[in-house]
Amino acid sequence: MGKPTGFMEYKREKTKEQPPQVRIKSWNEYSTRLSDEALQTQGARCMDCGTPFCHMGIEIRGTAAGCPIQNVIPEWNDLVYKGQWKEALDRLHMTNNFPEFTGRVCPAPCEGSCTLGINEPAVAIKSIERSIIDKGFENNWITPRIPESRTGQKVAVVGSGPAGLAAADQLNQLGHTVTVYERADRVGGLLMYGIPNMKLEKEVIDRRVNLLRQEGIDFVLNTEIGKDISAQELKAQYDAVILCIGAQKQRALRIEGSEAEGVHLAMDYLTGVTKSLLDSNFNDGNAIDVKGKDVIVIGGGDTGADCVATAIRQKCRSVYQFGKHPQLPATRTDDTPWPQDPNVYKLDYAYEEVEAVQGKDPREYCIQTKKIVADKNGHVKELHTIQMEKILGDDGFYFFKELPGTEKVWPAQYVFVAIGFEGVEKSLPEAFGVNVTNNRIKASLRDFETNVPGVFAAGDARRGQSLVVWAIKEGRAVAANVDAFLATKVK
Structure with a gap:
């Protein structure tokens, strides 16, 4: 690539983010791109791989390894390093119709398969991708492409x-x-x-x-x-x-008390909040509002995290997210060897925000909700849980064992179910x-x-x-x- 020794000279630099205490006061995007000079430096970290794994785009054990759309990542990293932004945009659009979406919301399996990531922080591929497309719109390089003729079909x-x-x-x-x-x-x-x-x-x-x-x-x-x-x-x-x-058929929670008022499917909550924000800046009163309430999110994935971030912006009194699996390891284990996604513990945006407000990560691990209890008006008032242990059975499959004595009652006026689709x-x-x-x-x-x-x-x-x-x-x-x-x- 442009600078063969760049990966030895430069450290990975994160996209700029507003401090959690500041960004929770707003519904705007919380991250902004680095300067052009900093991004060129990040592009220089891309190694001269004999075989770049970042764009192989396959599935290993059910998860993506490398970029599924085969973005030619080393090429546009090199072009960014050289300051050739428009050419980088052309390379990006060769394989990706909407880099402005993937550069914001994709979990970046490409970075998990980055060769540099074997023993160093991976190249900041996602940050570079987003910057290329945003710069393209800002400079009016992206204009309507009108087909020259129509097929009639x-x-x-x-x-x-x-x-x-x-x-x-x-x-x-x-x-x-x-x-x-x-x-x-x-x-x-x-x-x-x-x-x-x-x-x-x-x-x-x-x-x-x-x-x-x-x-x-x-x-x-x-x-x-x-x-x-x-x-x-x-x-x-x-x-x-x-x-x-x-x-989009959401998986419902089927336990005692799950029909109580105040128990909602996660996507219904997120959709209502976004629609109310866009329609009236919340003036229409159509969104579920958890201000001053105790919130429990059941489900440990990204949708649950988005519910957590939404609740904290609505100034909830407390928010916790329940997941059935143990906390992920801090570093890559033998179960997820390179070039698989490392599947390691991260403090994502929602958890950073709650930690800044509540003083701790809101995630609770290996926890099972046994029942939901409503008040005399039929509205949820508390959740009853028990801790579990994940055990590898003799047949090679994992199972969960409840741990007697770990029962707990959690106050909650709203419960959002984010257990998948x-x-x-x-x-x-x-x-x-x-x-x-x-x-x-x-x-x-x-x-x-x-x-x-x-x-x-x-x-x-x-x-x-x-x-x-x-x-x-x-x-x-x-x-x-x-x-x-x-x-x-x-x-």
Whole structure:
């Protein structure tokens, strides 16, 4: 690369972040990019790898290793080091339709597979990626790309999350006429309503969507296929249909007392807060407000962390997040060897913020909620828990053993359930007559076509809940296969 000894001379530098006590007073993004000079230095840390693993994009034991969309990371790191930002942007857009999304919300499996990360902090790939795209917009290097001609063939994309948007973008650039249908009132799917504003400001999504509109894509909002328009009508109007409806059926908590008032699914909470913020800056009173309340989040993942960060901004009295697994190790273990994701303990943004307010990390590990107790009015007042031990059984599988004597009662007026997603909501696949297996739309990875000719599926709806980069990868792949399918229909 540009400076072969850079990885020995420079240390990793984090993206600038507002102090936790400051940023919790705002719903704006809490991080800003480094100076151009600092980013060039970070680009210089990229090693002259014989085989760069950062963009291999495979799954190992069910988790991503390297970048699933095969971003040519060493090339744009080198260009940033040399100060060739526009050329770096061109390289970035070769593989990634929406770097402004991935540069903000992707957990960066590329960094887990960075060769430098074997014994040093990895190259700051995610920070560099975000800076390239943001600089591109600031300098007006990103302008509408209007297709020179149209094929006369029409494609409907159902769902406007990252998979649907990527598919629409690719097909539009190939000259097909694309219409995206979205049942919500704004474009973006979980990017819009599932990820809080402080991680991804919605102006960032709107900016890209406006660009896609200028390029010729039509967006039809507040429209639910199967209800407002039948599946049969859609199939009759379009030459191909792509289902990118996500895997948004949330997993419910099924324990004693879970029906109490004040117990909500996490995505309902996050969606309501974001929508109220965007609609009226909370003046409409439509968001769940936990100000002055004790909050428990059940589920140890990223969605739960976003609930924690949202609650602390609403000035809750206390907030804790329950997870069933033990605390992750501080360093990579033999169970997660390079180039796998290291899966180590991190103090992410939400936990930093709560620690600054409450004095401790809000996460509770190896904890099981046994029941929820309501007051005389039916509103949740407390949770009863017990600690567990994770044990490796003789059969090679782990199981959890409850530890008598560790019972505890937690005060709570709100409980948010963030224990994952069961899969696709089945009403729309049933309307199209497509097969659903294991709560996923059955579509071949070879061509993404369902059992119904001309109807395709991609993203979380096909593969299950996953990362934004996998969604973009699937959106690009289904677009290529739909284009091939449409070519067979040309007379």
